[in-house]
Amino acid sequence: MDIKDFDFHLPEELIAQTPLLNRTESRLMVLDREREQITHEHFYQLPQFLQPGDCLVLNNTRVLPARLFGLKEDTGGKVEVLLLHQIEGDEWEVLVKPAKKVKIGTRISFGDGALIAQCTQVKEHGGRVVTFHYEGLFLEVLESLGEMPLPPYIKEQLEDQERYQTVYAKEEGSAAAPTAGLHFTKALLAELQDKGIEIAYVTLHVGLGTFRPVSAGTVEEHEMHAEFYEMTRQTADQLKEVRKRGGRIITVGTTSTRTLETIVRDYGDFTEARGWTDIFIYPPYAFKAIDGLITNFHLPKSTLIMMISAFAGKELVMKAYEEAIEAQYRFFSFGDAMFIR
Known part of the structure; x- marks a missing residue:
């Protein structure tokens, strides 16, 4: 399948640069797969499209302040480092820029030596493996020196760093936010639960795959980068019970979707599991695992638009995107949402 099949023209002015003042004021396109109908709503209206007994599955990963700006110890040259995921202990996979300046053995200093990164392995596409040296707790050092790693298409400064976190973010480890969840407030979650809609949590730490474009000529040639996921026994039992009584399982975001589909593919049912997925x-x-999906509007030719095309049908999705552009929807991380049912 040609990558160009998932291409479309997106006017640059529709790329949302800042979050809305109120998270739930985002627009919500509702896509009915069976009827092939598209309606235009707002996110605060989500409860009216869900039924008691439905279960929303949220990714509770928390974005690390993973962008660091440092100096090479030997030359004083400037280097930008983006943490992708923890390998073990103080060893991390990172992206560096400019990559050609960072070779095995290169030491990069941050905060006048409060944190040192030493390169131990060179990978492709600017990837490196580094070992960090510091005193105290790593997350505290990172909080004091790091910045929120906003995607490259966002040019504006983010005044409140928490606006790039979901209100339920808990498990530290992501290089990017699970952006479909940015539309929820604690009040909306409470309203949903009052209506009898269950909330379940999984964890998937968003990594390198988010930053890697699809460069292959065909869909089948593209290789996904593995990301860490976890489902607790409590969530597994909860989802089994929802399925048993006929409730719908609705994932919030492509990351939650990948987690559930990976587990059901590998284990045949919802079960306590943790590991790496490149699904x-x-x-x-x-x-095999979901009945509905809440997601944002994605980049042309991205693996994310391919996933929702698999769920709702490529023709319907491309029609919906055409309609979204015509209706001036906001796209990408701080943009509007779509509910596919």
């Missing part, structure tokens, strides 16, 4: 979902794909 790549594109048409045709038979979904």
Whole structure:
């Protein structure tokens, strides 16, 4: 399948640069797969499209202040480092820029030596493995020196760093936010639960795959980068019970979707599990775990638009995107949402 099949023209002015003042004021496109109908709503209206007994599955990962700006110890040259994921202990996989300046043995100093990164391995596409040296607690050092790693298409400064976190973010480890969850407030979650809609949590730490474009000519040639996921026994039992009584399982975001589909694929049912997934979902794909999906509007030719095309059908999704552009929807991380049911 040609990558160009998932291309579309997106006017640059529709790329949302800042979050709305109120998270729930985002627009919500509702896509009915069976009727092939598209309606235009707002996110605060979500409760009216869900039923008692439904279960929303949220990714509770928390974004690390993972962008660091440092100096090479030997030359004083400036280097930008983006943490992707922890390998073990103080060893991390990172992206560096400019990559050609960072070779095995290179030491980079941050905060006048409060944190040192030493390169131990060179990988492709600017990837490096580094070992960090510091005193105290790593997360505290990172909080004092790091910045929020906003995607490259966001040019504006983010005044409140918490606006790039979901209100339920808990498990530290992501290089990017699970952005479909940015529309929720604690009040909206409480309203949903009051209506009898269950909330379940999984963890997937968003990593390198978010920053890597699809460069292959065909969909089948693209390789996904692995990301860490975890489902607790409590969540597994909760989802089994929802399924048993006929409730719908609705994932919030492509990351939650990948987690559930990975577990059901590998274990045959919802079960306590943790590991790494490189699942790549594109048409045709038979979904095994979910009944609905809440997501944002994605980049042209991205693995994310391929996933939602597998769920809702490519023709309907491309029609919806055309309609979204015509209606001036806001796109990407701080943009509007879509509920596919």
